[in-house]
Amino acid sequence: MDRRSLIKHAGIAGVLAAGVAPAAHAQGASIRWRLASSFPKSLDTIFGGADTFAKKVSEMSGGKFTISTHAGGELMPAFGVLDGVQNGTVEVAHTAPYYFFGKDPTFALGCAIPFGLNSRQMTAWMYEGNGLKLMREFYAGYNIVNFPGGNTGAQMGGWFRKPIKSVKDIKGLKMRLGGFAGSVISRLGGVPQNIPGGDVYQALEKGTIDAAEWVGPYDDQKMGFNKVAPYYMYPGWWEGGPQLDILINDKAYNSLSAENKAIVEAAASYAHVEMQAKYDAKNPKALKELVASGTKLVPFPNDVMKAAFKASMEVYAELNAKNPAWKKIYADYATFRRDQNLWFRFTEAKFDSFMQSQKL
Ligand code: CA
Numbered sequence: 096m097d098r099r100s101l102i103k104h105a106g107i108a109g110v111l112a113a114g115v116a117p118a119a120h121a122q123g124a125s126i127r128w129r130l131a132s133s134f135p136k137s138l139d140t141i142f143g144g145a146d147t148f149a150k151k152v153s154e155m156s157g158g159k160f161t162i163s164t165h166a167g168g169e170l171m172p173a174f175g176v177l178d179g180v181q182n183g184t185v186e187v188a189h190t191a192p193y194y195f196f197g198k199d200p201t202f203a204l205g206c207a208i209p210f211g212l213n214s215r216q217m218t219a220w221m222y223e224g225n226g227l228k229l230m231r232e233f234y235a236g237y238n239i240v241n242f243p244g245g246n247t248g249a250q251m252g253g254w255f256r257k258p259i260k261s262v263k264d265i266k267g268l269k270m271r272l273g274g275f276a277g278s279v280i281s282r283l284g285g286v287p288q289n290i291p292g293g294d295v296y297q298a299l300e301k302g303t304i305d306a307a308e309w310v311g312p313y314d315d316q317k318m319g320f321n322k323v324a325p326y327y328m329y330p331g332w333w334e335g336g337p338q339l340d341i342l343i344n345d346k347a348y349n350s351l352s353a354e355n356k357a358i359v360e361a362a363a364s365y366a367h368v369e370m371q372a373k374y375d376a377k378n379p380k381a382l383k384e385l386v387a388s389g390t391k392l393v394p395f396p397n398d399v400m401k402a403a404f405k406a407s408m409e410v411y412a413e414l415n416a417k418n419p420a421w422k423k424i425y426a427d428y429a430t431f432r433r434d435q436n437l438w439f440r441f442t443e444a445k446f447d448s449f450m451q452s453q454k455l
Pocket residue numbers: 250273308309310334
């Protein structure tokens with residue numbers, strides 16, 4: 096075949112490809128996707144991130160590209176959404192990827208690890224550092240294209256029937272906590288419990304567990320934990336800035352036009368910013384109401400923080416030795432974290448601490 100006929104054939108192939116492309120490619124045709132969330136609809140901030148993403152995609156596409164949003168358990172179990180996207184049962188999931196640390200702890204690096212990046216720093220690593228690029232390489236192994244899709248900001252340390260006064264009090268403590276933190280709590284002698292959100296209240300009320308963490312004042316107040324455990328400890332050192340993610344099946348994503356890909360990216364970014372704004376705006380009122388109802392705020396003692404930090408660094412060193420994907424991404428994450436903490440020390444940390452001590 097000479098060069099001219101090659102070009103001719105390529106041209107015909109191109110025309111054919113356009114002709115047989117799915118209806119979604121045709122001008123004016125509609126695209127309908129389904130999104131499976133890991134969260135209940137009652138949590139309007141965290142589930143709301145999925146709704147905002149879907150709403151913006153619809154608005155920007157003039158209603159030609161719509162995404163229906165489904166609560167955890169509706170289409171598949173709350174923790175089944177990763178498999179759901181990977182095998183194409185749904186096109187999109189909205190979740191906290193550290194739920195999947197049992198498959199690979201590397202998932203937690205794109206979400207939250209104990210003593211990790213705060214919300215601002217996580218966004219900086221994702222958008223301007225190597226975070227998104229590195230996590231995309233990792234997610235490619237799961238047929239997924241990932242986008243940041245919200246952050247809760249630093250969480251609270253959760254609800255305790257008795258306050259933790261020293262690291263000794265962690266021994267034997269049965270605590271419900273999310274994600275990767277269980278591996279650190281267990282090193283301090285605690286017994287991490289993996290209990291779905293809806294069952295936590297009852298377990299805490301009955302004393303089946305001694306403590307439970309969820310998110311922060313706005314969400315925790317809705318869960319009613321203050322009615323069954325009086326001590327609200329802080330900070331949630333295992334979640335200094337947990338990122339939620341929008342996970343898209345790669346075949347579905349690659350079938351989109353360049354315009355629709357740009358719409359998806361912009362809608363995800365909008366949802367990402369909005370969630371943090373919602374949490375920051377709503378948490379203070381909820382915290383005041385909780386304290387007025389009798390909740391006692393107690394900081395984790397320094398020896399607990401230090402022991403947890405040490406245990407976390409041991410966990411990371413062990414993962415570096417046995418998990419190449421973790422090692423590659425954590426190396427970049429750790430360098431970024433070191434530089435961010437150097438910078439924030441002179442700016443936010445100093446400024447915030449001065450402002451918080453003023454009577455305004
Ligand atoms: Ca949490």
